[in-house]
Amino acid sequence: MNNPITKWETPSRILYAENDDMTPLCIVRNFAQKFGCTLSVMKNGEHWFYTPQQLDYLRRWIKSAVENRR
Template identity: 45%
Template sequence: MKNAVIYIHGQGGNAKEADYYKKFFDSEHVIMGFDYKSRFPWEAQLEFPDFFDLATSQYNKIYLIANSIGAYYSMITSLEIMMNFANKIGATVTVMNHGEHWFHTEEQMNFLDKWFKKFI
């Protein structure tokens, strides 16, 4: 069974943005974008369960890449709370100083590429 990389685009984005991440993974990984239609995270939560239930039944391991939707939560939640949650579940959080919720400049994309090469 293969592994999956699921990309969740930000508001106004699309599932095809997942193609950017293909360069970081080998042929043992299926790269796919989740093309939700909801406008807000609290609406999108209705779309996620069926998609992810299916994915978890088909793949050994799943990498989740989310763009922009995390920025919504960072606007309503302190960095301290996010760090505490990450520590609780054994995850790491990386913050780019002066970064934006949507990485699109050359500097931001280089930061992202370096992060992927280091951690993935």
């Protein structure tokens, strides 16, 4: 890796979809743990949020994240 992330100072939240077929959960979980990010996993979600149910979940997650900023 040419430019690895070594420091992440911005409080961050990650929404991961349980059925993401592009990025393994272990990669996301390791990143979140290493840099102190809050990780949420959407059951039955996919990498691309596109169904009405997924988009509704995404909207609620964003609203909650904004209301509960650190």
